Amino acid sequence: MQVWKFGGTSVGKPERMHSIRELLNNDPSRKIVVLSALSGTTNALISIGESAKANEDVAAAGKIDDLKAHYESFIKALYATETGLAKGKEIVDAEFGYIRSLVGIKPFAPKQEKEIVAEGELLSTKMFQAYLEEQGENSVLFPALEFMRIDADGEPELAAIEEKLSAMLSQHPDKQTIITQGFICRNPREEVDNLKRGGSDYTASLIGGAIRAEEIQIWTDIDGMHNNDPRIVKRTFPIRELTFEEAAELAYFGAKILHPSTITPAKLRGVPVRLKNTMQPEAPGTLIANQTSEREIKAIAAKDNITAIYIHSTRMLNAYGFLRRVFEIFEKYKTPVDMITTSEVSVSVTIDNDENLQAISADLREFADLEEHDRDQNIICIVGNFSADKEGIALKVLDALKHIPIRMISYGASEHNLSLLIHSKYKAEALNVLNERLFFYEDAMKDIFTAP
Numbered sequence: 001m002q003v004w005k006f007g008g009t010s011v012g013k014p015e016r017m018h019s020i021r022e023l024l025n026n027d028p029s030r031k032i033v034v035l036s037a038l039s040g041t042t043n044a045l046i047s048i049g050e051s052a053k054a055n056e057d058v059a060a061a062g063k064i065d066d067l068k069a070h071y072e073s074f075i076k077a078l079y080a081t082e083t084g085l086a087k088g089k090e091i092v093d094a095e096f097g098y099i100r101s102l103v104g105i106k107p108f109a110p111k112q113e114k115e116i117v118a119e120g121e122l123l124s125t126k127m128f129q130a131y132l133e134e135q136g137e138n139s140v141l142f143p144a145l146e147f148m149r150i151d152a153d154g155e156p157e158l159a160a161i162e163e164k165l166s167a168m169l170s171q172h173p174d175k176q177t178i179i180t181q182g183f184i185c186r187n188p189r190e191e192v193d194n195l196k197r198g199g200s201d202y203t204a205s206l207i208g209g210a211i212r213a214e215e216i217q218i219w220t221d222i223d224g225m226h227n228n229d230p231r232i233v234k235r236t237f238p239i240r241e242l243t244f245e246e247a248a249e250l251a252y253f254g255a256k257i258l259h260p261s262t263i264t265p266a267k268l269r270g271v272p273v274r275l276k277n278t279m280q281p282e283a284p285g286t287l288i289a290n291q292t293s294e295r296e297i298k299a300i301a302a303k304d305n306i307t308a309i310y311i312h313s314t315r316m317l318n319a320y321g322f323l324r325r326v327f328e329i330f331e332k333y334k335t336p337v338d339m340i341t342t343s344e345v346s347v348s349v350t351i352d353n354d355e356n357l358q359a360i361s362a363d364l365r366e367f368a369d370l371e372e373h374d375r376d377q378n379i380i381c382i383v384g385n386f387s388a389d390k391e392g393i394a395l396k397v398l399d400a401l402k403h404i405p406i407r408m409i410s411y412g413a414s415e416h417n418l419s420l421l422i423h424s425k426y427k428a429e430a431l432n433v434l435n436e437r438l439f440f441y442e443d444a445m446k447d448i449f450t451a452p
Helices: 014-024 041-053 059-079 082-103 110-132 160-169 199-210 244-251 263-269 322-330 358-365 395-402 425-450
Strands: 001-004 031-035 138-144 178-183 184-186 190-193 215-220 241-243 273-277 286-289 299-314 340-342 346-350 368-370 374-384 408-410 416-422
Touching: 001 014, 001 199, 014 031, 031 110, 041 110, 041 346, 059 082, 059 110, 082 110, 110 178, 110 184, 110 190, 160 190, 160 425, 190 299, 190 358, 199 215, 199 263, 215 416, 241 244, 244 263, 244 286, 244 299, 244 395, 244 416, 263 395, 299 358, 299 425, 322 346, 322 358, 340 408, 358 368, 374 425, 395 416, 395 425, 416 425
Parallel strands: 001 031, 001 215, 031 178, 138 178, 215 273, 241 286
Antiparallel strands: 184 190, 273 286, 299 346, 299 368, 299 374, 340 346, 374 416, 408 416
């Protein structure tokens, strides 16, 4: 059994939903299909919730009308029969009626806000299942709210997910295609909640791990994970193979195609993840598994909106316990650290969430001196196979960036990651020069020296 996930752009137009049905029929394996909301819907629903929260009921009603009009137009092109269209209209009327009822609740609380956002996935899956029924497909809809659970810390309850999903599958052994929602779940209070933005990838991985899937396929609108950011760098190419560790590093440090949490459940159960392109289904995409290619340097990613904090111990030498106290403060404010470099009396760290920066700084100043924080920084992450016996990798990277000021370097903590901190104004230059020097320079030199 396989798990296939389709994102917002893959379901964003009626003809794309038609194409998904064709893709499903072209592969004989039994599948669980995870769908995101239609592209643009989640942002529209968040905007509706913001208006409701601000008691701007007229504005909220107008936004609901606009979004519903989009769906009414969508279903006219999705369904081929009057029966199908009637079912689609019934779904749209019911879900938007519920959205209006939520907006009318006062005071408008986070509970209602999350329920409104969940409507995007509920709409897309119910509409798609109705389309499959219209076309006579052997399919069924599994509501994610019946099996996807998180605990009080927002972490998935893997055992509960596996147990509930297994029971639901045993009740429908004859169904070839099972449709379910990405992103949404229930929390310990039995309220509608979610796996945060991008969480449909996470849903697919959690399901794939729970059922010990043959493979998890993440379908998007580009051909796998590229070796660099194609929005900034001209000469990029899809990576055919990555290890779980390499893919996790790239996702965390900025590769947009994959949600950072996706890899963990798949890795735990050894389930391969394949990134595929709905526009080019024949392309091999990127396979993420335990095996890997021989290429040392696989890809480059950049993480934006980084703040660097420079901390100096006031006790100077032999300041044991200093690092413990520093990281207890970041733990206190639940603020993850991306990079860290240390010396005998100093430590530099970077964070990508500065919501609690003022409070963190105040606590740190009780036992340390702080320099002025560096904002608007970027982490450039080079990912590959950097085992201890590899030589020359750091030299290649630093030589390529010799004209760019580097604030921090992290190398050696992982066999798969070399990270550098630079100002964001150098981001595009750094990504481009690294791309040329790390992926094309040696090939060009070989051509020169082997030319007749």
